[in-house]
Amino acid sequence: MPRPLLYAFAVLFALSLVPLAFIARARSNHSDKPRIHIIPDMDNQARFEAQAGNAAFAxxxxxxxxxxxAVPFQGAQxxxxxxxxxxxxxxxxxxALYDELGVEGLFEHSVExxxxxxFPMPVTAELLERGHERFDVFCAPCHGQSGYGDGMIDKRAAELQEGTWTIPSNLHDQPLREKPVGYLYGVVTNGARSMPAYGPQIPVEDRWAIVAYVKALxxxxxxDIEDVPVELRDQIRAE
Ligand code: HEC
Structure with missing residues (x-):
């Protein structure tokens, strides 16, 4: 190979190392300048740091x-x-808790x-009527108008036999009868197991109205016969 060509190759080779040297330097050095940004698409914008001062405000x-x-979204206590x-x-x-933890006398009380x-509001005939109407809209499709868990959706699911349907609870089951109203309100608000939450769709007052109606239902x-006015009891017994 002729000498000049050899020199030329050597120089080219040396030059080809220059970009690598720049990359190595960029990777190992710190810089307080932002990176080179070819398409800025709003990545860097003027802003104030948290807790920083701003003279624009009084x-x-x-x-x-x-x-x-202002009230935080779902920020209730x-x-x-x-x-x-x-x-x-x-x-x-x-x-029992002390025995379990072996820390007698450490806690005076626990908080639950x-x-x-x-009810957090007076239960009026108006509230019950509203609850009836809302129950028929939001709950009856699954739980049935009388609350036995046999609404139209349940009937349809039984017909389809897909095997994925959970039968809606019978609201007259003894354990549900005994639940405090706040519990029922919680079920409407947050759902229960496979029942979805209705809090996002039903306003607070209406949820309580529905609970009042469920209690009435x-x-x-x-x-029993004691609930019937005395003068009507004979008539009912006869029927
Ligand atoms: C889409 C159907 C559907 C709708 C609509 C629906 N539920 Fe349910 N609900 C269910 C199912 C299914 C269960 C049983 C869930 C399970 O056992 O996994 C249930 C369970 C319950 C329970 C029992 C919860 C427990 O702790 O055992 C209550 C109370 C209840 N629903 C009340 C209501 C009320 C009130 C409404 C109207 C706001 C309503 N549901 C709307 C399907 C529904």
Whole structure:
């Protein structure tokens, strides 16, 4: 090979190492300049850091406090009787718990969040009527208009025999009859096992109206002759 060509190759080879040297340098050095950004597509924008000051506001704060009266989305308290149907209960010290943990005297009381036993609003005829109407819209398709768990959707599912349908609970089952109203409110709000949550679709007041109606429905299927006015009892017995 002629000498000049050999030199030329040597120079080209040396030059070909230059980009590698730049890459190695970029990988091992720190820089406070942003990377080279060929298509910026809004990755870098002017902003204020959290907790930083901002002279544009009278109070000098960059982070703005929430507008007065703003309520966080679903930000109700854990023991909010109206929105969650629960209240916080102070439980007496539990000897069983002490034995289990071996820490006698450490806790005086424990605190639990339990379903409420009473309605957070007066139960009026109006509320029950609203509950009846809403129950027929939201619950009856599955649970049936009388609450026995035999709504139209259940009938259809039984016909299809797909094997994926969970039979809706019978609302007249003894355990459900005994549940506190806050528990039923919780089921409507958050769902239960395979039943979906209706909180996102039904406003708070309507959920309570539905619970009031469910209680009335349960009572209506649990009557005896004592519930009938005395003057009508003979007539009913005859029938
Ligand atoms: C899409 C059908 C469907 C709708 C609509 C529906 N439910 Fe249910 N519900 C079910 C099913 C299914 C179960 C049983 C879930 C399981 O056992 O996995 C159930 C269970 C329940 C239970 C028993 C929960 C428990 O702790 O055992 C209650 C109470 C209840 N539903 C009330 C309601 C009320 C009130 C409404 C109307 C707001 C309603 N449901 C709407 C399907 C439905």
């Amino acid at each position: 109070d000098g704060r960059g982070m703005r406090p929430p507008v007065e009266g 854990l023991d909010d009787a109206l929105n969650r149907g629960t209240h916080t209960v102070l439980m007496p010290p539990s000897p 969040v339990l379903p409420v036993h009473s 349960q009572r209506s299927q649990d009557g």
